[in-house]
Amino acid sequence: MNQPREILSSPKWPLSVGAPVWACDGWAGVVYPSKTPRSEWLAWYTRTFNTVEGNSTFYAVPSESTFRGWAEQAAEGFEFCFKFPKRISHDSMLQDCDEEVREFLSRLRVIAQADRLGPTFLQLGPQFGPDRLPVLARFLRRLPRELPWAVELRHHDWFDSGDQEARVNELLRDLQIDKVTFDSRPLFQSPPEDAIEEKSQVRKPQTPVRQTVTGQRPMLRIVGRNRIELTQSFLDQWLPILVGWVEAGLRPIVFTHTPDDRLAPRFAELLLAKLAGEMPGVDFTLPRPPQSPEQLSLLD
Template sequence: MSRPESDLPFFLGCPVWNCPHWAGQIYPPRTPRSDWLNWYTRTFNTVEGNSTFYALPTIETSKRWADEAANGFRFSFKFPRTVSHELALHKTDREAAAFFDCLRPLADADRLGPTFLQLGPSFGPDRFDVLERFLRRLPTEWSWALELRHADWFDESVHERRVDDLLRSMQIDKVLFDSRPLYQSPPDDHIEAVSQTRKPRTPIRQTVTGRSPMLRIVGRNRPAMADAFFDEWAPTVAQWIRDGLCPYVFTHAPDDTRAPELARRFAARMAIEMPELTFDIASPPMPPRQMSLLDE
């Protein structure tokens, strides 16, 4: 069942679409789980599909996702960890092919955004040749993005220039990861404390190597704490849009409950930066009783 396209002039979403605490934010209260994706795609126009990092869906499930998503919606799935971390891009033909089979129904339905390869912190420039061979074997009809975490990829010298040049030559986007909002102060709660032990602190870059710059930004469970960093990023994302690029922005929170509010705050900041464009994000309808109370 297709839905109208989003009016957002860029792609904005969360790391998941299936959080049970989003009733009233994304889904009307008491919405069955089977309808959560459909409702999510009425609100945001992309999702960072982290689930494929841990397990692949069946092809039938991928077809169902494609059918449930709104017109213009794009899934941006992560490569399985067997490919990126366990095998570290070595002898991955079977695992990669299985992943591509899952993506194909989404691509055929025009629901596939950039698929991103997140490499672990131990995968450094000494394995550049392995990375290049892997990237050159990717299907050229699809869009790809790469996230690097080893510190030597950010040397502002030979290694960084080399990988940036490779990505530009192949029109593969470089994932830009910003965890500064998460680490700006000690954690406020246990969930933030755990998140601060897990999220990397890679150097900040605004490097564009393809047509769809991808920003992943990690906020706090008090969403307003990310506002100063949104102030920094909004002019950059606006310039990407003005340059004819197609940015993807994903807002993370230690507690997924807060991710939609972070995304809405980012959209509101973009509306200030580009008042000539529309950055409205839909809200789910309220139950009849709540609506009648507002009318009283």
Template sequence: MIPSNLSNASPRCYIGLTQWQHAAWQDNFLERSSHIHVLNAYARHFSSVEGNSTFYGLPKQSTVEQWYKESSDKFRFCFKFPQEISHQRQLTHCKNETQQFFERLAPLQEKLGLLCIQLPAAFGPDSLNDLENYLKSLPADWQYAVEIRHPEFFQKGNAEQQLNQLLVSQNCNRISFDTRSLFAHPAEDAVSLKAKEHKPQLPVHAISTGHSPMIRFITPLDWQWGAPYLDPWVSKAITWMQEGKTPYFFFHTPDNAEAPQLAAYFVQKLDASLPGCCLFTPWQEQNRQQDTLF
């Protein structure tokens, strides 16, 4: 079933970053008067965000209510399940924690895109039954995505086939994390090395197992060096939207300082084929920077 808040006759691709504030962004698209909330400023341009904070702990109820107030109707939050569920308990014996997660986010339900389960690299084929049982236990009126990091799920063998079949049967989206350009770049600065230490170096399988495929994309610090790796994703996004799917793309760099420019570059490429599909509003400074790329 496609949730009613995502169904739309027009092609749609949600675009976002891993956070909605960063010190490096204050002088361009986040520039605002003191009475404007930073999320409000972010949502003027981007249509989604990776909510990584819920991985570490649940927000206060008042905070969730403020997020609803400061975001537009078109905006979609994509929050991670808490690490206590995905990593510490690995999807077992976590009924209470799961219920608390849904209860806390309930005021935002109409603005939620994907709720994301990021599993540790140790979560392998032997744990697929736990994943199946957990997905079947979740409320059916929310959308879900799973990020797998065990190498055996990337070898196109029985384990990967079983995983994909499970996700298709549950209409659950498989997250693709494209780190190829990050690891291909020879940079040895501290920021880049830290990113390489913490990000997975795994093959990219551009597969859609649900209605809303989710792509996480990271480049080197010099994001333009990694831009050619985006071209196949432009084509894939167009194909998915032509199939009636609603993809989500989230953009990273090692320090995220220029992640907005990376996202805007992708939008410009995609808009050339499907104008307006990204629900993205450029900012003036970015327009001037983009002119130098072509």
């Protein structure tokens, strides 16, 4: 396998930046060298970004051997941020799912033992409201404290700027569990410009945006547009917040979504360029893979 040997680690940025997937056909020459076999995409991705959303676990939990393979392919310093299976978060709504939780935890520990595990995030559906706070509290208190966790809320009553929002924030702070902010404002700023954006606007929620910090790894999932320049003003709003978090000793995580996954690296690169302007002492360059077989052979 043509593993890159001269690049042994993920980018050493003071925050984690990644895409919603690690496998995309349109990333040849951007994330992977051209004609790279799919089996090697993850290895190259982990040398371009230092984190990724593990969305596949939302739909099914792969075997232990699959998780072990992922851990072996990931570069030093890389972190997987897996999503809880929907059988736990949505179907069971955190109740009567002990067997599923045990199975998922056993897989996460494979990644944790390899020192490649970032916060695993529990995305709760729009039907899971503040009336279920006791259920959420019981579930979170039973999670092993040695593993990192994050929670994304989607029911609008969690964002009341009052008692309900304060109570869930207090719970997360007490447990040092990070809160996920889902910012879809860039996506919904104007009507869709293509069929992919139209589909994305149907699927993605519009939850209120917060900058609440409840742990050490505040997580931002931001959904842009296929015309990346339309995201500029929103990134400019986030820039001082992200820099402030870093300067306060936090290590934020940012996932750059675009309706067309092929454009997610460009969105990330725009963010990194803006960060470089605010933190000139840090190299925020997005690593590029070799472009030709001749260049690739030099790394063999």
